[in-house]
Amino acid sequence: MTEGLIADVIVIGAGIIGAACARALSQRGLKVVVLDAGWHGATAAGMGHLLVLDDNPAELALSQYSLGRWRELAHLLPEGCAWRxxxxxxxxxxxxxxxxxxxxxxxxxxxxxxxxxxxxxxxxxxxxxxxxxxxxxxxxxxDGILYAPAAARWMLDSPHIRRQRAQVAEVDGSQVRLDDGRWLRAEAVILANGIQATELCPELPIxxxxxxxxxxxxxxxxxxxxxxxxxxxxxxxxxxxxxxxxxxxxxxxxxxxxxxxxxxxxxxxxxxxxxxxxxxxxxxxxxxxxxxxxxxxxxxxxxxxSPDGLPLVGQHPQRKGLWLAVGHEGLGVTTAPATADLLVAQLFNEASPLAPQAYLPERFLGEPVYVS
The missing domain is CATH 3.30.9.10 (D-Amino Acid Oxidase, subunit A, domain 2)
Structure with missing residues (x-):
């Protein structure tokens, strides 16, 4: 059974990356449904270290910009987020x-x-x-530290965001099939579920x-x-x-x-x-x-x-309606706000706060096979 549009955007994954993307979209007035299977992913397991890394220019640009965004958010974070x-x-x-x-x-x-x-x-x-x-x-x-699970929960606390415990079995562009057989549709789907992403997109080099x-x-x-x-x-x-x-x-x-x-x-x-x-x-x-x-x-x-140590952020070049925010390795907490800003700029066809080319999925997945 296929339901009608349940939201403007479906986000798969309620870790820090998915939460940051959902928050950024909700602030634009979009209705967002966040689907999460309830696994304890990298957000729950990590140290919550916020740091600037400069192994290459793209990593430096992403981490430096994102850490600046965390500093802007710091005064809003509840004490439970343990920002220091x-x-x-x-x-x-x-x-x-x-x-x-x-x-x-x-x-x-x-x-x-x-x-x-x-x-x-x-x-x-x-x-x-x-x-x-x-x-x-x-x-x-x-640089600083953060308790990432609390920060993710805070980001998801919005009237425009609905979180749903669900196991996604299949992604087909802008619709997803749950393990109970139901299909859910939106204008766009964002895949932000870390290492589980390859179960839905085996072609990802994660x-x-x-x-x-x-x-x-x-x-x-x-x-x-x-x-x-x-x-x-x-x-x-x-x-x-x-x-x-x-x-x-x-x-x-x-x-x-x-x-x-x-x-x-x-x-x-x-x-x-x-x-x-x-x-x-x-x-x-x-x-x-x-x-x-x-x-x-x-x-x-x-x-x-990912093979080059940088995340995949942007449209999937072979699956229209599907957007990727995966492959952050150990920098997911640091780069969550930057990832969200990059993705939102692309979704709205706006100027990006960072040059997006180094993070685009087509560097591994090939040129787009459809017209945006």
């Missing part, structure tokens, strides 16, 4: 990594980011729990990257900034095998998030003891006192990774 502008401190373990820090510093400074190079002595003053012997670091002052996280008991004032080793940059884009990198984030509760790991070739959600141990050992290498803290829970999640 605590900055990211990239850690250099040796002179070679300090040279990388200096290069990042010059690049980010040239693009207007507030940042500061920090030497050995100043590093221990900023973060006394770090081990001795680190070469220094780079502080990105505008690969899951498994990650482990651990959260500690409450230890207030142990860490101030989000601490990330500069080796994370190479680790994050290592597609050849499992990798770990030190990533320690203080939560407003006084707890610490400890990451990070990356694994390809598995969709098993189980916590793997060997990988968790490897990840924690790496963190303890940078902050020896972590070994004395109580870890209260560990879990896993899956990042939806």
């Amino acid at each position: 502008n605590n900055g990211t401190l990239w850690l250099a373990a040796n002179p070679q990594e300090m040279a990388v820090a200096n290069s990042k510093y010059l690049n980010l400074l040239a693009h207007g980011e507030a940042c500061e190079l920090i030497g050995r002595a100043a590093l221990r003053q900023r973060e006394p729990e770090l081990r001795e012997g680190l070469e220094g670091g780079l502080l990105i002052k505008g 690969e899951p990257k498994k990650g482990h996280l651990l959260i500690t008991d409450r230890y207030p004032a142990t860490v101030t900034h989000t601490l990330v080793e500069l080796g994370y940059v190479t680790s994050a884009h290592n597609a050849s095998g499992p990798s770990v990198a030190c990533n320690i984030q203080p939560r407003p509760t006084g707890q610490l998030f400890i990451g990070a790991s990356r694994q390809f070739g598995t969709v098993d959600p189980q916590v793997e003891g060997w990988m968790l141990a490897k990840m924690l050992k790496r963190a303890v290498d940078y902050m020896p006192g972590l070994a004395q803290l109580n870890g209260i829970r560990a879990w896993t999640g899956f990042r939806a990774a």
